[in-house]
Amino acid sequence: MSKQKIVLAYSGGLDTSVILTWLKETYDAEIIAFTADIGQGDELDGLEEKALKTGASKVYIEDLRAEFAKDFIFPMFQAGALYEGQYLLGTSIARPLIAKRMVEIAKAEGATAIAHGATGKGNDQVRFELTAAALAADLEVIAPWRIEQFREQFPGRAEMIEYAEKRGIPVKASAAKPYSTDRNLLHISFESGMLEDPWFDATREDVRDMYVMSVDPELAPDEAEYIELTFKNGCCVAINGTELSPLEVMDTLNEIGGEHGVGRVDMVENRFVGMKSRGVYETPGGSILFKAHRIMESITMDREVMLLRDGLIPKYAQLVYNGFWFAPERLAIQALVAESQKHVEGTVRLKLYKGNIMAAGVKSDVTLYNPNIATMEADPTQAYNQGDATGFIRLNALRLKVSSGVHGAEGV
Structure with a gap:
């Protein structure tokens, strides 16, 4: 009989490297390592060889950036x-894509389970597993950090x-940095x-050397830079007059924004599992895109449509943060969003200066x-009669x- 196959979300770090071998030994299974290239850069160097040496029977490393x-x-x-009010959901939005591809690989390889290295205290475990539940309800999910045997051993x-x-x-058994990081095309996070x-x-x-995507605003250029973003259907399609793909837009904005130190956030947020956690984020390109999009909407979006969409922002953000990307309610809101964006088009000019993004x-x-x-x-149009305001x-x-x-004044 052939061995059970397990698809593991593999980063090549200490945790997933140990988990790969532990799964192989504990479940007597074939481990298929999967790494999604979503913008980690040189963190992917040598991963295939490393996974095979660690015991993987097969390795998938796929470029999913576009x-x-x-x-x-x-x-x-x-x-x-x-x-x-602060977090642009850089880590949250990446997890459903990774989990979706894991499910697809599991089906193609005939695997009976997928596994991840997310801890039992974080949000990622929920995001991975809710995606799996939505896309492949019969697929087992193995979370070693929630297994008592694993925690006792490590x-x-x-x-x-x-x-x-x-x-x-x-x-590498060298001293670790005194914090953990997670990087992708949209941002990099620091915590712990x-x-x-x-x-x-x-x-x-x-601690200036902790940051990766942006220069310290204090050390940013003394001269401001102007940048123009062109939108169609609520999406940026060109920068400074040059048409770009969504991937090229993100790469370009990350580079420009990083040079001016924009997009840093330091916050204490509420995790889905119930605790508060402190995170520091760099989102240079995303911060520029977010600001420009809002400005573009300000002159092209109907007031009541904007009010309706804005009322759904907290719910939509919560759904993304909590891992419900493939839930029917997120898809329903997205349909409304798509309708609201049909006329969000034109050009926004911004001024970048020492961590600031200013409308220009x-x-x-x-x-x-x-x-x-x-x-x-x-x-001159006489479209508005000030006297009408009286009634x-x-x-x-x-x-x-x-x-x-x-009730009187006190009852108001």
Whole structure:
């Protein structure tokens, strides 16, 4: 009989390297390692050889950057998603894509299970497993960090390093950085270690080398840079007049934004599992895109449509953060979002300077902004009669007057 096959989300770090061998030994299974290239850069170097040496029977390393940008990042930005007013969901939005591809590989390889190295305290375990539930309900999910046998065997990092050394697992045993990172096309996150103290100042000069995608705003160029983003259907299609694919847009904006130190966020957020956690994020390109998109909407989007869509932003962001990308409610909101974006087109000009993203102009052939109507001078169109405001105010004040007459000022 052939052995059971398990598809493992593999990063090549200490945890997933140990998990690969542990799964192989514990389940007497063939382990198929899967790594998604979603913009990690040189972190992918040598991964295939490393996975095979660690015991993988087969390795998939796939470039999913274009799909990530087009089918995940851009739809999310059309929705204006922002979690708890600050987080642009860089890690959250990547997990459903990785899990989706894992499920596809599992089906193609005849695997009976997928596995991941997410801890039992984080959000990623939920995101991976909710995606699997939505796309392949019969597929088993193995989460070693939630298995008591695994936790007893590896109570700390020292035990994992010792295990790796004994089995010849090629893992660098040098001192780890005092924080953990996760990088992709949209952002890089930093958490744990020294950052677990919310009083720790992550802007200090002695931690400048922690950052990867952006220069310290204090060290950014002394001269501002102007940049123009062209939109169609709520998506950026060109930068400074050059047409670009979604992937090229993200690469270009990351480079430009990083040079000016934009897009850094330091926050304490609420995890889905119930605890608060502190995270530091670099999202240079995403921050520029988010700002430009909002400005573009300001002159092209109907007020009531914007109000309706904006009312759904907290729910949409929560769905992405919590792992419900493939849930029917997210798909339903996305359909409304797509409809709202049909006329969001034109060009936005921004000014980048030492960590700041400033509006510097916006124009559109389908603008709803009419300076002749909005002007404080005489209205040549006579589309708005100021005298009409008297009745408008009187009608809106009626219920307030009635309430005041019954309850007095204290009842308001």
